[in-house]
Amino acid sequence: MPDNFEGFIRQHRNEFEEEGPSPRVWSALEQELTGRRKGKVISLLQKNWFKAAVIAVLLANAGALFYFTKHRQPQQQELAVLAPDIQEAGVYYTSRINEKLQLIDAYPDSALGLDSAARKELELRNDTYKALEKELKNNPGNERIRAAMVRYYQLKLDLLDKILEELHDKHVAPGQTKKHYEAEI
Incomplete structure (x- = not known):
């Protein structure tokens, strides 16, 4: 095999050697290089x-x-102007809900018997609230959404009241242990 290859190269040696580009190509390159330079x-x-x-x-x-x-920011700020009744209701219900949540938080976790998912749902600004708030911002004139927002506040407050009633029936409220023992004596 090496003999055939060497023989092939010897026979076609002239074909492998090229002279290079023609003088016409070199002159075109020189004109291009000496032509105007771009920035x-x-x-x-x-x-x-x-x-x-x-x-x-x-x-x-x-x-x-x-x-x-x-x-987009001015549109979000206009919600207070477009729905002042909802904002007013939100302030009222938020203060009441936060009071109830503070009372519930006073109980030890063992007395509550709630897992982390249930605790998260008790919070005021959960996923449902955020969805309603987004819809209200997108459609501030929609009465159904306004009513749903107020109904959300009412249901949250009712739920917290029921939890507090059950806790009060089953356990003595924190801070009232002294009063409870004094009443028994």
Whole structure:
């Protein structure tokens, strides 16, 4: 095999050796090099056009994101203006619900018998509340959503009242142990 290969190379040696590009190619290259020089920025853009396009798209997205977040904030602030009755009801129910939650938190966890998921549902601003609040912001004039928001507050307050009643029936309220023992004596 090596003899055949060497023989092939010897026979076709002239075909392997080329003279190089013709003088016409060299003269065209010289004219191109001595021609007008482009600016550095333009030559860099020609080489890295894809990177420049990506940067332009990222800047456009950042500008659009900034624009939309800037113009969305006034819409959220207008909720107090568009639904003052809901805001007023929210302040009232929130204060009552927070009072009830403080009373429930005074009991030890063993007396409550609630797992972490149930504790999370007792919180005022749970997933249901957030969904209702989002819908109310999107449709502040919708009476069904307003009624649902008030009903949410009422149901949360009723649930907390029932939990407190059961806790009071089964256990002595914290801070009242002294009064309870004095009444028994």
